[in-house]
Amino acid sequence: MKSISPNDPILLTSSLHVDEARKAISDLVNGLIHESASNGNATDIETVPLDQAINRILARDLLSPINVPAADNSAMDGFAFDGKCLDTTDTEISLRVIGTAFAGKPYDGQIGSGQCLKIMTGALMPSGCDTVIPQEFTTAKDEHFIIFDQSQLKRGDNRRLCGEDLQEGKPAIAAGRLLRPSDLGLAASLGVAKLEVKRKLRVAILSSGDELSTLGQPLDAGKIYDSNRYSLTGLLNRLDLEIIDCGIVRDDPASLKAAFIEAATKADVLISSGGVSVGEADFTKQIMQELGDVGFWKIAMRPGRPMAFGTLKAIPGKSSATLFFGLPGNPVAVMVTFYQFVRAALLQLNGASQTEPPLTQAISAEPIRKKAGRTEFQRAILGRNADGKPTVKITGSQGAGILRSMSEANCFVILGHDQGNVAAGDWVDIALFDGLL
Ligand code: AMP
Numbered sequence: 001m002k003s004i005s006p007n008d009p010i011l012l013t014s015s016l017h018v019d020e021a022r023k024a025i026s027d028l029v030n031g032l033i034h035e036s037a038s039n040g041n042a043t044d045i046e047t048v049p050l051d052q053a054i055n056r057i058l059a060r061d062l063l064s065p066i067n068v069p070a071a072d073n074s075a076m077d078g079f080a081f082d083g084k085c086l087d088t089t090d091t092e093i094s095l096r097v098i099g100t101a102f103a104g105k106p107y108d109g110q111i112g113s114g115q116c117l118k119i120m121t122g123a124l125m126p127s128g129c130d131t132v133i134p135q136e137f138t139t140a141k142d143e144h145f146i147i148f149d150q151s152q153l154k155r156g157d158n159r160r161l162c163g164e165d166l167q168e169g170k171p172a173i174a175a176g177r178l179l180r181p182s183d184l185g186l187a188a189s190l191g192v193a194k195l196e197v198k199r200k201l202r203v204a205i206l207s208s209g210d211e212l213s214t215l216g217q218p219l220d221a222g223k224i225y226d227s228n229r230y231s232l233t234g235l236l237n238r239l240d241l242e243i244i245d246c247g248i249v250r251d252d253p254a255s256l257k258a259a260f261i262e263a264a265t266k267a268d269v270l271i272s273s274g275g276v277s278v279g280e281a282d283f284t285k286q287i288m289q290e291l292g293d294v295g296f297w298k299i300a301m302r303p304g305r306p307m308a309f310g311t312l313k314a315i316p317g318k319s320s321a322t323l324f325f326g327l328p329g330n331p332v333a334v335m336v337t338f339y340q341f342v343r344a345a346l347l348q349l350n351g352a353s354q355t356e357p358p359l360t361q362a363i364s365a366e367p368i369r370k371k372a373g374r375t376e377f378q379r380a381i382l383g384r385n386a387d388g389k390p391t392v393k394i395t396g397s398q399g400a401g402i403l404r405s406m407s408e409a410n411c412f413v414i415l416g417h418d419q420g421n422v423a424a425g426d427w428v429d430i431a432l433f434d435g436l437l
């Protein structure tokens with residue numbers, strides 16, 4: 001795929017494949033990361049207690065301070081013994097039970113030949129034992145003896161070895177991990193109480209448009225409430241960032257320029273919505289030319305065709321560049337372009353190793369009309385059909401301004417650039433909203 005600079009003039013006229021746009025964004029973010037590292041900003045790391053580390057990005061590999069398990073222990077409730085006794089032609093083995101080992105309460109005696117120890121799951125393997133026969137495979141011969149068929153197991157079975165999960169000094173969690181509940185549990189299991197994570201990105205948001213009203217104000221004729229800042233706030237909160245809300249900006253060049261400068265001064269990333277469609281882009285473009293390198297893209301996708309992207313560099317008093325996304329104004333297009341472009345860029349900029357949201361597939365319950373030559377994101381509901389197979393149904397009208405169908409949906413059906421109409425029963429790609437949107 002060809003590499004594209006965001007202010008390449010070709011982008012102003014021709015339609016860009018979503019993959020090309022993603023590649024251009026990722027390349028630019030990579031450049032910013034290198035720039036920031038050479039300016040010494042790579043040390044933007046803070047240490048936080050485990051209970052505050054959820055959704056943060058791990059800044060350095062977490063090396064395990066201990067072996068896990070710390071010592072050999074039993075994987076089953078049963079009887080521990082020296083597996084040497086299995087080296088016989090007898091099918092039936094009989095052992096004398098000389099005591100019990102509990103989890104957290106080890107048995108310190110020695111187990112001799114012909115003897116065994118009743119043992120609980122997680123209890124330390126007693127000295128001289130290397131094998132555990134599960135309780136259910138044994139029969140009590142009398143109060144003190146068990147018998148079992150030796151074909152049930154081989155030497156070393158049902159024993160967890162010291163360091164089997166993780167060896168001391170080896171990476172338990174790699175740098176770049178977006179920390180999930182299991183990672184916090186894993187760190188705790190190693191006795192680690194604090195983690196080194198990346199500083200939260202500062203992301204400024206603003207809405208542009210003369211027609212926008214603030215919540216709490218009466219809705220005058222021709223006005224609409226500004227919803228984009230709220231959906232963007234929700235989307236950003238999923239990523240645990242610091243949000244700087246710069247409010248609504250009117251459609252006049254001076255206010256817009258002042259607002260962009262103020263927002264860029266405070267933030268690592270600026271996300272605006274509105275003002276990039278054909279009718280309005282001209283003065284936005286002019287401002288952007290003064291403030292930085294920003295391309296105005298027509299992306300071959302629906303919804304979300306117009307989008308501006310680049311960096312603001314000429315910000316007085318600020319040496320580092322601010323990443324800029326000028327999202328379309330339509331409420332659904334804002335969410336789709338965020339999902340498709342902004343989310344991964346924010347994660348990448350903050351050092352995350354995994355930036356792409358997971359995709360899965362489901363059977364389309366109905367035919368879907370689709371034009372080849374653009375990527376489409378249709379709002380849909382994922383469920384199951386009578387056979388228990390995952391099926392997906394589009395939520396009615398797909399207009400880019402219809403937020404209700406977005407609110408009712410639980411996933412996107414993503415129809416690729418070259419794909420044509422979908423027939424009922426075809427498998428389609430889907431992206432679940434849960435945890436993402
Ligand atoms: P624009 O990209 O500015 O031409 O806006 C496209 C459409 O989205 C228009 O119908 C706008 O009224 C609407 N729109 C723009 N900004 C917002 C916003 N912040 N909240 C809700 N709708 C918006």
Ligand code: MG
Pocket residue numbers: 208209210274275280329
């Ligand atoms: Mg507008």
